[in-house]
Amino acid sequence: MLTWDRKYEIGIREIDHQHQWIFGFCNALEKQLRDKADDIDIEHILHSLADYSRKHFQYEENCMYKRNCPAAADNQCAHRNFLYAYRNFMERYEREGQSVELAWKIHDMVEDWIVNHICKIDSQLKESEITVHV
Ligand SMILES: [Fe+2]
Incomplete structure (x- = not known):
């Protein structure tokens, strides 16, 4: 289970809020898997989770570009790679008949990825500033 902590805050309230939602989706998935919910x-x-992440990535990428954040390109690339990996998992999940084992693998991938990604890439938004072009 993921627990929100101040170390994950990047200081932009909307983005912190969206990250908390992703934590929530991940924990909800874990709960359903533990409770052996329906397929x-x-x-x-x-x-x-995929739909929400896609919207969040878009929002965050715009925010990074607006602020001239040095991590903007890396961020976009990391998001793209994540969505690619997720899509591959989902295709396997649908092809292999909704295996619980695979759903756990997706869960673990998301859990590891989001924590690492926030700390290494999204955190760079902290130091960026909005540049106003006059
Ligand atoms: Fe990001």
Whole structure:
């Protein structure tokens, strides 16, 4: 289970809030897997997690570009790689008949990725500033 901590704050309230939502999706998925929920419920949350992440990435990428954040290009690339890995997992999940074992692998991948990504890349937003072009 992921627990929100101040060390994950990047100081932009909307983005911190969106990261907390991703933590929430990840924990909800873990709970469903532990509770042995229906395949439909597990699949629903897997899709919701992907949809939400896609929207969040878009928001965050715009924010980084606006602030001339030095991590903007790396961030975009990391998001793209994450979505690619996630899509591959989902294709396997649908092909292999909704395996719980695979859903756990997706969960573990998201959990590791989000924590690392926030600390190494998103955290660089802290030092960036909005540049106003006159
Ligand atoms: Fe990011």
